[in-house]
Amino acid sequence: MRKVVLLTLLIIPSLLSAQSKDTKKVLMVVSSYGKDSGQVRPGYEFDELSQAYLVFKNNGLEIDIASPRGGKVEADKFNTDKSYNKTIMEDQSAMALLDNTMTTADVDPLKYDAIYVVGGKGAMFDLPYDPALQDIILNLYQREGTVISSVCHGPASFVNVKDGEKFIIEGVELTAFCNVEEDLFGKKWVKEFPFKLEDRLKSRGAIFSQTDFMLSNVAVSGKFITGQNPFSTTRSAEEVVKALGMKPVARALYNDEKSIYLIQDILDGKA
Template identity: 70%
Template sequence: MKKTILSIVFILPVILFSQTKDVNKKVLMVVSSYGKDMGAARPGYEFDEFSQAYLIFKNNGLSVDVASPKGGKVEADEFNQEKPYNKILLEDKSALSLLDHTIATADINAADYDAIYIVGGKGAMFDLPYDPALQDIISSLYTKEGAIISSVCHGPAAFVNIKNGDDYIINGIELTSFCNIEEELFGKKWVKEFPFSLETKLESRGAIFRQTDFMLSKVVVSGKFVTGQNPFSTTGSAEAVVASLGLTPVKRELYNDERSAYLMQEVLDETKTIAWAEGELAENKAKYDMPLIAAYGYYKILASSEDNEGLLKGVALVELTSPYFFNENLQLLLAKTYASLDNKAKARDIANDLIAKNLLEEESEKLLEELN
């Protein structure tokens, strides 16, 4: 169940509108060299994060180079090639060539660039913090007037060992990154092998850590630094880099999963009501990713444990999608959650509905016995 839903979670779709601008701004995108066998043998970079950021930079007229610690061809973790942003990138021969022939960081002249954008992925934890050439690049941009230092997800791992004089360059800087709760929920395959906990290490270097709820968009701009919390923060962080370079990001249509993440955030923050969300989904269901919203509700329930308010919010997100997306395992989790909230009537209704549909009958009957 977890694997199935986890595969749904990491999604993020947008139809981009190209606009050519003669801005003469240059961005260096950096990806991990660590990946092997699409993440099966060793974790690499996140293709979703690369594709979304790259497309935003190109569509805003920025020139892009791609570097990695070792140079040459780099491997991403397994990804969904049908996502709109990935399909666009996979049809872009020049972009693919950049990934097949990344520039070794040792061969980069930092003076050539106005910004650096460090792509995440769990591979970033293993090689980027220990690459002296990358540290030199970041240090040079740190002292270059007007230069931007940016990253997303696990990308800020590249910052943790860089000093300016006696202080770490992130001392006193507001930052975000893939946070501890996200590692706990989604990072189990490699997290035990990580050399450090990213959130904890950033704070130990003096950074002021900021975060929102797991897997929702959070972008922090502080001085020369632009950081995004997780994959859902990629588009926002890339556009913040564009804005920090003095440009106005081109207007674009949101990806369905991006729009879904914003809807969830508004519901969870209570800036919009459940009734509003129900109406919005009914009127514009084709613009939203229903499995993503349901999956988020699933993880919200798992993460909330004894927090009844969090449990109710998770339940609300799952139920928002019930008219459009049905999963028997999610329904059973709903029933068990209602039981834990002492709403036995609702729990019975769901369990009986599953039995009537010949789904998870044994588990549903066991729950009914416990409720009697």
């Protein structure tokens, strides 16, 4: 009996260790720029954070959240009645991560299998110029089996990252919040942007793809996964799960997803 107990005590830690090594870990990154719910300075998009977070959590990924300054981050004004937002707001562990984000300078990129950069107009102002975030992205770029992903304005974090003399997005198919969408929906802050995202991505050698404005579109190119706009969040997050070698768990579509997919089907003549 004593031998059985001893053997059990020896086996369990090794099993737990092997299990923890198999668990994939994703670093979500949000802008630190926001102030007064986007009225003084634009922040990150809570819808994009919540939808992606739930996809990652429900597929068993470990999640950390970082921002350039660390600490509490502020989103633009959002609809608290949306089911995905309510779920996150009621999740104490998720809100604790948002109330005390890691500083990107303190992140050890070797701990992560993927990065997912959340969009929002604030991303245009601080993420492209954060050297620590650039180092994290470059580390993932140079390692095998990793994923670099983002949605909406999140790809702004890629535009200044170089591997030697080459921009890492050169020759990569990417999508992001496009010029048409900026012209239609970005009027309040777009005049203050340091650059237009679509134009800058193209100037760095990226192959830019897009669909009609505010319809779902995801580009997968090598280790890069990008979503065009907020309605591309869930699909882009699920592509991250696939790229990490897992099959995304089945889920019910949100009502706004159903609406966007219906519009696409009508435009395609399928409905």
